[in-house]
Amino acid sequence: MKPVTVSVTVPNSPGNVYAFLDVLANHESFTDHLMVDWECSGPPAGVGAKARARVRAPGSNEIISIEVLEADPPRRIVEENVGARGQRRARGTYTLEELSDGGTRIAFEFAWLEAPRLERLGAPLTRAFMKRANGKSMRRLARALARSAA
Numbered sequence: 001m002k003p004v005t006v007s008v009t010v011p012n013s014p015g016n017v018y019a020f021l022d023v024l025a026n027h028e029s030f031t032d033h034l035m036v037d038w039e040c041s042g043p044p045a046g047v048g049a050k051a052r053a054r055v056r057a058p059g060s061n062e063i064i065s066i067e068v069l070e071a072d073p074p075r076r077i078v079e080e081n082v083g084a085r086g087q088r089r090a091r092g093t094y095t096l097e098e099l100s101d102g103g104t105r106i107a108f109e110f111a112w113l114e115a116p117r118l119e120r121l122g123a124p125l126t127r128a129f130m131k132r133a134n135g136k137s138m139r140r141l142a143r144a145l146a147r148s149a150a
Contacts, residue, residue, distance in 0.1 A: 001123045003111035004131045008138035011103045012145045014096045018074035020148055021094055021106075021141075024049040024066070030140035032056075034133045035064065046071045055083065057129070066092075080113075089113040106141065108134055 010017060020026050022045040028038040035053035042050040049068040054061065064083035069091075071077055079092040090112050097105040110130055112119075119126045 001112045001115055001120060001127060003109050004127050004134060005107055005109045006131060006135045006138050007105055007107040008142045009099065009103060009105050010142050010145050011101075012149055013102055014074040014098045014104045016149065017096055017104045017106060017145060018077070020145060021077055021096075022046060022071065022073070024051050024068060026144070027051070027066075028053070029144045031137050033136060033140070042067075057133075084116045084119075087114065087116040088119065090115075106138065108138060110134055 012020075025038070025040045025044060028035070028051075031053075032038075034056055036056050037054045038051055039053070040049070040051045042048045047068055047070065051066045052063055053066070054063055062083050062085070064081050066079050066081045069078045069080050075096055077094045081090050081092065082088065083090075090110060093109045093111070095107045095109070097107070099105060115126075
């Protein structure tokens with residue numbers, strides 16, 4: 001399946017955005033419309049940070065595992081998640097771009113590495129759901145960053 005990318009622009013500097021995103025536990029604050037009951041393990045930030053969460057989606061009660069694979073401050077964070085009882089592997093990549101006004105464009109790409117057959121057959125619906133859910137996450141991330149800067 002083709003990846004889904006969403007983005008948001010915030011007034012925060014790339015360094016501040018990166019510092020917030022680097023702490024995996026902070027992700028719960030802007031993704032709890034989609035994932036709940038977070039349990040973090042490993043280091044709190046950087047490569048090796050891990051979390052497990054329950055997916056909050058129609059017809060689903062699955063648990064996903066998330067692990068940070070790459071950390072390139074203050075530009076990029078790459079996570080891998082595994083769900084659907086191991087049948088889905090996906091990569092989430094945050095890319096931060098400094099803007100001329102000192103703000104940051106945050107892009108998040110969700111790319112499927114493996115997907116269950118049903119998700120592949122319904123690829124347009126799966127992608128539309130993920131684009132909408134991740135778009136909401138980015139808007140909520142912008143609000144969380146505004147609160148953390150205040």
